[in-house]
Amino acid sequence: MLTLDTSDTPLLRITVSGEVTREDVRLFYKQLDEALDIAGRAGLLVDLTGFGDIERNALLEDVVQEFGLLDDLAKMPRCAVVTGNRTIAGMIRYTAPLIPRMDMQAFAPEDAAAAEAWARDIPPPKANRKHLPGLTMLDSGSPDVLAFEVEGYIDDDHIERITAPFRARLEQGGRFNALARIKRFGGVDPEILFDKSLLGMKWDAVHALHRYAVVTDSGWVGPFVGIARMVSDVDVKIFPTAAEDAAWAWVREPIPQDAPSRKT
Known part of the structure; x- marks a missing residue:
């Protein structure tokens, strides 16, 4: 399941739990697109501590949707991911430098408060690159x-x-x-x-x-x-x-x- 909490903008809270389906992914990205239109710019706080698995077609759908967001990455200058999975955390640290216009960091569950503070403190907009x-x-x-x-x-x-x-x-x-x-x-x-x-x-x-x-x-x-x-x-x-x-x-x-x- 994917849930998006927009009640605390400019911080958007994303919770991933249990098994994620293709419909979960489609609905989430529709909600995220609408939330970004309203917020303009926002920090992302992603909680993966309850994540179980993701369906194969849901993974493909997620990749397609992420490509569609490439032009909007400047709207999400910071993304903090809270996870106890060392493999996921390692992948984030390895790939984060490759993502343009977004700073992504992984945090352990015990550092959830620091993750929230970091994601909330979004930097001012930079000049149009x-x-x-x-x-x-x-x-x-x-x-x-x-x-x-x-x-x-x-x-x-x-x-x-x-x-x-x-x-x-x-x-x-x-x-x-x-x-x-x-x-x-x-x-x-x-x-x-x-x-x-x-x-x-x-x-x-x-x-x-x-x-x-x-x-x-x-x-x-x-x-x-x-x-x-x-x-x-x-x-x-x-x-x-x-x-x-x-x-x-x-x-x-x-x-x-x-x-x-x-x-x-």
């Missing part, structure tokens, strides 16, 4: 190195700015290196995830890239780099901001004409 620079191409000083900087929110309007330099380099043929400087990732428009031109460019780039340096101090990048290493032949390395010079030196090294695949 859609108006901040999302992606800027950098002068690498080498025709075999494409470099760019990520800072702020990447809107679907930026698709052409993202794909054009890569497509131009791909048309030249041969392998090349890339460097990404990630300062502050403010999120991405969900429509980008399904943009055919970007997906096609990524597929082509995976086969042409030799080295990919990521310069950042953000910890959430690590898991994605690990996945990239497993599914592609690209040599990917993370460099802390203080070692950016080393990253540039690495991607500017000449690419062997017969650069072998890293996977055999």
Whole structure:
């Protein structure tokens, strides 16, 4: 069962107990959408201490509904989850940095009061990230190195700015290196995830890239780099901001004409 208590706004209390059904999920998200329209911005306090299980179709429904909320995450700047399940708490800590515009934290049942206080104390609205620079191409000083900087929110309007330099380099043929400087990732428009031109460019780039340096101090990048290493032949390395010079030196090294695949 999923229940939503809106009597204490700007704090919305969500209680998950017993087995959650697909109808529970549908009704909950309808109520949440209406509550956010009224409140504008609210902190979320999610009590999972009584959670038992969730039906398979209810889980799929929840995923679909969550994707629909991506554009509204700024309305829920803080989400405190109270749970005694260490697996759930670990998943929250692991995935929280990946969620744009929302700060999510897990609290043990004995810290429920602290969870409520934290969720209630929502920060003031930030500047609209859609108006901040999302992606800027950098002068690498080498025709075999494409470099760019990520800072702020990447809107679907930026698709052409993202794909054009890569497509131009791909048309030249041969392998090349890339460097990404990630300062502050403010999120991405969900429509980008399904943009055919970007997906096609990524597929082509995976086969042409030799080295990919990521310069950042953000910890959430690590898991994605690990996945990239497993599914592609690209040599990917993370460099802390203080070692950016080393990253540039690495991607500017000449690419062997017969650069072998890293996977055999």
